[in-house]
Structures are given as C-alpha cells and as structure tokens.
Amino acid sequence: MEKVYLDFTTQFSSRMDINPFNQRKTTIRQLVDNPEYQKVMTEYWRALTNFQEIDTILGPLQDDHRFEFEYRSKLEDSLYLKIAWYLRKQHDLYVGKSINDLFGGRIILADFRPYEKQILAYLLDKHDTMVSRPYIRDDDTYHALHLYIRKDNFSFPWELQIWDTADVQTNFQAHAAHEERKERRQ
Numbered sequence: 521m522e523k524v525y526l527d528f529t530t531q532f533s534s535r536m537d538i539n540p541f542n543q544r545k546t547t548i549r550q551l552v553d554n555p556e557y558q559k560v561m562t563e564y565w566r567a568l569t570n571f572q573e574i575d576t577i578l579g580p581l582q583d584d585h586r587f588e589f590e591y592r593s594k595l596e597d598s599l600y601l602k603i604a605w606y607l608r609k610q611h612d613l614y615v616g617k618s619i620n621d622l623f624g625g626r627i628i629l630a631d632f633r634p635y636e637k638q639i640l641a642y643l644l645d646k647h648d649t650m651v652s653r654p655y656i657r658d659d660d661t662y663h664a665l666h667l668y669i670r671k672d673n674f675s676f677p678w679e680l681q682i683w684d685t686a687d688v689q690t691n692f693q694a695h696a697a698h699e700e701r702k703e704r705r706q
Contacts, residue, residue: 521591521625522650524577525669525678532567533675540674543616548606551615561615564676565622569593578625588628594621601703620668621679632684636665639682643667652677662694663687 533540541557551557568574574591581589594602599622606618636656643654654667664687670677683691 521578521678521680522669524574525623526650526671527573528568528571529671529675532564535563538563541615542673543619543676544614544673546615547612548603548615548618549612551619552603552607557615561619561676565594565596565599568623574623587630589625590628591623591625593623616670616673616677620677622676623678624681625679626681626683628683628685628688630685632665632682633663633686636682636684640665659694661690661697664691 532538538560539556540560541554546554546557551561574593578589578591599619602619606613640654640656643649643651650669650671652668652670654665656665657663663684665682667680667682668677669680
C-alpha cells in the first residue's frame, strides 16, 4: 500500500495546477474558508477515485485466503459529512488529523490481537518509513490497530486498519453507529 500511495502522491504533487498546503497547520475551518485549499482536497479526491493502479496492485490481495483485505476511496458525500461533523466540534482540528482517510484499507487477520502490541512497538521504533501515528484504538465496542501512510505534511494521508477476526462483528456495528450519529447531527 505504501508503494501505491507514494506513486499516487508523487504523481498528484507534480501537477502544475495544484498548490499543496501544510495540513498539520491548517484547520478544518481554514480548509472550508479557503477556496484554494478546497480545490486541492477536491482534486486529490477526484484523482484518487480515478487512479486505476490501485486496483491493479491492491486488488489481487483480496484473493489471498490467509487474510481479508478491503480498500476504498472515500465517497464524496461521506467526505463532506465528515467535514461538517468536525466543524461542529468544540475544538477546530487540523486537516492532517481529520481528513486522514480519503483512501482506506483494512486487513482482517485471525489471532492478530496477541501480536498487535509487538507490531505497534515495531512501527513506533521504525523511523525510516512513511508510517505515521500508529496506535491501538480500543473502546467499548471497537478494537483495531490504526496507522497512516504519509509522505509529508503537504500530502493527504491514507489509513490502514488491522483487525482481528474476533472483533469484526462489533467493529462493524461500532462503525455503523458512528456513521448514524454523524448523519443525525447533519
């Protein structure tokens, strides 16, 4: 996934009509108020949804029987629903921390939990990678290892979630409940 990300991001960044902005210093409110920033996000999303190499490279992983692998580009209405959700928050979050899943992948592995802390420690210690902000999200109904692939602060990150098969049902339920809460507050 890292290679596909780097290929896409490098290709997108080389476009002459795009002026990237620092996502670690730009808030959601600033994104909404700045037409140039909106253009970058929208063009990135459009280019991503039409990037055929994703299916060519990642598609075959869906046929591997050792694990489940799913991926998607965020739907446009879901993107704007997410932005509206963050605009209603008390604290204005940064774009890099909130618009972090324009592309998302999910690996579901049997018996992953016993190894997740070791993998997290490895990712935190590894400094020669584009993996940023790995963490274990664990609340009442959701449990997964999350990590983000990011080239730099001027590039949108991609999200990868790693789930244990034991958590699939409750994780999907938690995700559905979260999406419902966002839609109700719209």
